[in-house]
Amino acid sequence: MTRVTNSSTSSLSPRPAGSPLPWSRKQVRHFFGQLLTHIVLIALGAVFAIPFLWLVSTSLKPDAQIFKLPPEWIPKPFTWSNYTQAMNFIPFGKYFLNTFYIAIFNVAAMVVSCTLTAYGFARIQWPGRDILFIVLVSTLMIPYPVTLIPQFLIFREVDWIGTFKPLTIPALTGSAFYIFLLRQFYMTIPQELSDAARIDGCSEFGIFRRIMFPLTKPAMATVGLFTFMANWNDFLGPLIYLSNKDQYTLAIGIYGYFTAHSARWSLFMAAATVMIMPVIVLFFFTQRTFIQGITLTGIKG
Numbered sequence: 001m002t003r004v005t006n007s008s009t010s011s012l013s014p015r016p017a018g019s020p021l022p023w024s025r026k027q028v029r030h031f032f033g034q035l036l037t038h039i040v041l042i043a044l045g046a047v048f049a050i051p052f053l054w055l056v057s058t059s060l061k062p063d064a065q066i067f068k069l070p071p072e073w074i075p076k077p078f079t080w081s082n083y084t085q086a087m088n089f090i091p092f093g094k095y096f097l098n099t100f101y102i103a104i105f106n107v108a109a110m111v112v113s114c115t116l117t118a119y120g121f122a123r124i125q126w127p128g129r130d131i132l133f134i135v136l137v138s139t140l141m142i143p144y145p146v147t148l149i150p151q152f153l154i155f156r157e158v159d160w161i162g163t164f165k166p167l168t169i170p171a172l173t174g175s176a177f178y179i180f181l182l183r184q185f186y187m188t189i190p191q192e193l194s195d196a197a198r199i200d201g202c203s204e205f206g207i208f209r210r211i212m213f214p215l216t217k218p219a220m221a222t223v224g225l226f227t228f229m230a231n232w233n234d235f236l237g238p239l240i241y242l243s244n245k246d247q248y249t250l251a252i253g254i255y256g257y258f259t260a261h262s263a264r265w266s267l268f269m270a271a272a273t274v275m276i277m278p279v280i281v282l283f284f285f286t287q288r289t290f291i292q293g294i295t296l297t298g299i300k301g
Contacts, residue, residue, distance in 0.1 A: 059083070059269035066265050079266065086257070086271040094246065095253040102167050102238075102249065103231040109171035110178060110227045111220050117174050118182030119208055123194060133183070139176045152240065166241040167231075178223045185219040186212065225286055229279055250275045 053073070058066055059082055060075040086092075120126075121133050155166045189212065197207045235251040242248060248256070254271045 055269055056273055058266060059273045061266055063264065063266055082266045082270040083274065086267040087274065089267070090253045090257050090271075091246075092250075092253070092271075092274075095248050095250045098164075098247055099232060099249040099251070102164060102234075103228050105168045106171040106231045107224045107227045109168070110175060111224050113172055113174040114178040114182055114223060115213075115216060115220060116208075118179045118186060119212060121179065122183045122186035123191075123207075123212070124204065136176050137180055140180075148240075155241065161241055162243045162247075163241075164247065167234075167237050171227075175227075178226070181223065182216070182219050185216065189215060221286060225282065228282065232279055 057073050057075060060078045060080065061072075062075070062077075062079050065072060065075065121129060121136075151166075152161075155161055160166050160169075193211055194207050197211055202210065233251065234249070235255065238247075238249045238252045242252065254268070254275060257271060258268050
């Protein structure tokens, strides 16, 4: 009996301080699940990065090295002159400023118009609000080619063809998708905040400016980034409405360069790389706000 007692006592003795605890089955499954998830995400990220890496690699290659088989990823030698040639053939600076002006104007106009409209749909009670919102959202199902010709005829009647106005002024009327996105965000904010501000004598615009505006910054940043990317990469709009070469955007200018020099793939890739760099840099510095805005604008049940 003495031996049994001693052995049982020794087995129940406390674990030495500092010794690691054994993992449970749940912790082991969680660890390997997270590991597998990261491996899959890294693999998918590498696959999606291949076109961009090939774009940059081709922009630095001599023409004779582009179509070699097997393909060579590292240029030999690095032909940095491709960038200077691509940017000097067309008025790159002028096209860049035109594109930047259109994109920034649309960002400012779209954020202001969509934010105010979404606030009215989400936080203010007025007759016919829900019906009008359904009508607004239903316009998302109308394909753009259906409204393309009517819009062109309207802009022609007001003598806007050949100017930046068809590419900028419509942004002042907002976008149904962005209004929907911001409305869903406003609906996640407790109504008690607005009621408390009204009790203190704050006007509706004061509630928007002092309470809602600071809380809406992530969603507004999401709308701004989407708008900037759409207008920076827009090709169809400038192709239809712009006729003067001095008003061309980067998309139209690079396309004209490609049609004139279809055999100079290295220069074309260099121009395309320079064009997409602002979007990449912008997303790199705003990705946290962008992801937060996407998360907070989820559909409220």
